[in-house]
Amino acid sequence: MTENNVVxxxxxxxxxxxxxxxxxxxxxxxxxxxxxxxxLTEEDFANGVIRRPGLPDQPFGVKPLHGS
Structure with missing residues (x-):
């Protein structure tokens, strides 16, 4: 893809x-x-981190925290 119109x-x-x-x-x-x-490999998922604004980073396999 050569076109990028995302804001x-x-x-x-x-x-x-x-x-x-x-x-x-x-x-x-x-x-x-x-x-x-x-x-993506199993190793990629094992080392993955969920990053959400305003919340601490979490390993991929852990149930995500919900913001208030």
Whole structure:
């Protein structure tokens, strides 16, 4: 993909999505796109960390904390 029209906003009051969802839905994944990143392994998941704003990092296998 060469086009990037995503707008990131940490201050969105209503958790609005700033992506062109119609364009995303219309995109047909091509075989070469699967070659862009390696397949995730069990080791990747074992070392994974869930990061959420305002909450401490958690190992992937632990039930996530919920913010207040």
């Amino acid at each position: 990131f906003s940490r201050t969105s009051a209503h958790r609005e999505i700033h992506s062109d969802l119609e364009r995303v839905d219309a995109h047909e994944i091509q075989p070469e796109e699967y070659e862009e990143i390696p397949e």
